[in-house]
Amino acid sequence: MVEIICTFEEFHKYIGPRVRNVVQSITKKRKKELKSICQECKKVKELEAAHVKGSSRKDIIEIILKKYVCPNNQKLIKVDLNKFEKEIIEKHRPLEKYFKFLCSACHTLYDSNSKSCSIKKYKEIKISPTITTSRPQILVDSVNKKAYKQIR
Helix, strand or coil: CCEEEEEHHHHHHHCHHHHHHHHHHHHHHHHHHCCCECCCCCCECCEEEEECCCCCHHHHHHHHHHHHEECCEEEEEEEEHHHHHHHHHHHCCCHHHHEEEEEHHHHHHHHHCCCCCCHHHEEEECCCCCCCCCCCCEEEECCCCEEEEECC
């Protein structure tokens, strides 16, 4: 048994990267099953597992850790890391409820848009770097250097 006593911030700093690796390992098989087809743009590209809005890795960690708050100091948690790891895996199931499997460009757009916004509400457009607009909303995908305009 490996037990840790720390603050929430320390947990995210030191254990968070381990959780990221665990989450990647549980999504690996599903990405292969999808044959590298992005769930948004339908292009064949390397997929990334994007947490569905409102169910981020950090949100799920916080939900689990709330039951491990030390009674004598509400700023500290005391948790068995083996037990926590099993819980974090279970809290990400079923995968379809917690993840979208997207290419890098769609993942970037998904994460940058507001909570209620879907990538499908946007279409690719060509814009000049000298043009500025206040409407319609223009998003620039910095990874692929593409611009998108909101469809109303």
